[in-house]
Amino acid sequence: MTTNGGRRTQDDRDAITVEIGYALCSAAFAAAVLFGAVTGPAYLFGLPSGVRRVLVGSGTVLAVVVFFVRVVSVLARFGRDGQPSHPGRTNPDS
DSSP: OOBSSSOBOHHHHHHHHHHHHHHHHHHHHHHHHHHHHHHHHHHHTTOOHHHHHHHHHHHHHHHHHHHHHHHHHHHHHHHHHOOOSSTTOSSTTO
């Protein structure tokens, strides 16, 4: 991150805000898809309540884990790679 006397620039703060928003939205989507995939069959096939309870519980736990892993991985990658010197350009020499 570019610092200016120990302070972040407005562009740096904006980039972090966008990255946090992306991390949260993509994590919520991934968790919702996983939860639906795990718990869906319990309701679709009318499984007994004990099996349904296990599937909903395991789907909830897996969704929470996927949510946090996704957020951490996106934000860690952002912190490690930093900002490109020329946003929107694919060639680093351009």
